[in-house]
Structure formats: C-alpha cells, structure tokens
Amino acid sequence: MQKIRLEHAESMLEHTDKTVDEIMHTVGYNNKRYFYKIFQQKYDTTPAKYRHSH
Structure with missing residues (x-):
C-alpha cells in the first residue's frame, strides 16, 4: 500500500x-x-526537490 x-x-x-502538503493528504x-522520511528513502530526495528536478 x-x-x-x-x-x-x-x-x-x-x-x-x-502543494506537497495537499499531495501528502x-x-x-x-x-x-513521516511522509518526507519515506519519500526520501524511496527517491533519495525530498518531494520539493523531486518536483524541481522533474
């Protein structure tokens, strides 16, 4: 899940x-x-940095 x-x-x-908060919810x-922690574990970056690079 x-x-x-x-x-x-x-x-x-x-x-x-x-926003990242809206997406998180x-x-x-x-x-x-917790969301930032598991996102960083999977993608090796924060959600905001991920968005910026994609």
Missing part, C-alpha cells in the same frame, strides 16, 4: 500544481515528517 501511495505522490508532483498521509 505504501508503494502505491508514494507512486501516486510522485505522479502528482510531476503532473499537478498541488490526498495520498493518505497526515504526518509530514
């Missing part, structure tokens, strides 16, 4: 103008620190 949520967040970062995370 976590993999699906992160992949959806990744897609939203690439294809929408929603949309894919089902309420804890920002």
Whole structure:
C-alpha cells in the first residue's frame, strides 16, 4: 500500500500544481515528517526537490 501511495505522490508532483502538503493528504498521509522520511528513502530526495528536478 505504501508503494502505491508514494507512486501516486510522485505522479502528482510531476503532473499537478498541488502543494506537497495537499499531495501528502490526498495520498493518505497526515504526518509530514513521516511522509518526507519515506519519500526520501524511496527517491533519495525530498518531494520539493523531486518536483524541481522533474
């Protein structure tokens, strides 16, 4: 389930103008620190940096 949520967040970062907080809540995370931690573990960067580079 976590993999699906992160992949959806990744897609939203690439294809929408929603904020990271909006995306985080949309894919089902309420804890920002945890979301950033697991996103960085999977993609080796923060959500904002990921968006900027893609």
